[in-house]
Amino acid sequence: MLSAISDAVSVIKKSKSMIALTGAGISVESGIPDFRSAGGLWDKYDPAIYASIHSFRNMPERVWEMIFELIDITERAKPNSAHLALANLEEMGLLKAVITQNIDNLHQEAGSKNVIEYHGNAKHLVCLTCGAQYSPLDFDLEHKEIPHCEACGKVLKPSVVFFGEMIPPDALYNSQRYAEEADVVLVVGTSAVVYPAASIPGVVKSHGGIVIEFNLERTELTGSITDIFIQGKAGQTLPQVVNLLKE
Ligand code: NAD
Secondary structure (H helix, E strand, O other): OHHHHHHHHHHHHHOOOEEEEEOHHHHHHHOOOOOOOOOOHHHHOOHHHHOEHHHHHHOHHHHHHHHHHHHHHHHHOOOOHHHHHHHHHHHOOOEEEEEEOOOOOHHHHHOOOOEEEOOEEEEEEEOOOOOOEEOHHHOOHHHOOOOEOOOOOOEOEEEEOOEOOOOOHHHHHHHHHHHHHOOEEEEEOOOOOOOOHHHHHHHHHHOOOEEEEEEOOOOOOOOOOOOEEEEOOHHHHHHHHHHHHHO
């Protein structure tokens, strides 16, 4: 692993337009379970049912059982050293953008400025009828009171992309633009199976860019398009890379 880390450092030093693609794994060390974490939220609530727009429209009260827990987990989570390392790389002028599949706002809380969110953000609530926006903190969610729009009375939904909803067009457009120009992509804590985000590393690779992957385990990308695989907890490996870059 040490040689993979020093290889990554050499590549990053020479890069001019590096981006990062992050997934649920980067937030596991902040206490937010990924889809694989045993005993996590997604063991209790099948995302195919509870994170579907069809379910939300037909039985919002049932879906809110999951949303109360999701918002509670994300409100309590704090950025970890992997989020901070990416914010550091941006501050050092080495990272142009973070493209994230996460909905937890932790990149922004760590200090990253240019964050492209593929799946929205759980720290905003929206009315699907009139478009009014609210913060979860505007409501008494602790006592499990389902929030309703003050303007039209409809049940509010977190501003996250549920299965069956469209990825925000500006996120698609901007991430594609960054990927087409990137010479390096850091792929952190994603199983890289949820499209279209999973196509970003391939776009970078297709014009000669380098794919550096940080994960606990091998993924679909490892052994196919990944150039450097850094195995381990991102909260440990990413800061090691940043520290070496600072030397
Ligand atoms: P995933 O759950 O499919 O995969 C997570 C990946 O992270 C796995 O490959 C796992 O080996 C790796 N991982 C786990 N802990 C790690 C660590 N400490 N360091 C490095 N790697 C680690 O997640 P995904 O690829 O992002 O796709 C799932 C979808 O779930 C996304 O679309 C996302 O919107 C949603 N989701 C988001 C959150 C969040 O916002 N934090 C949490 C759960 C799910």
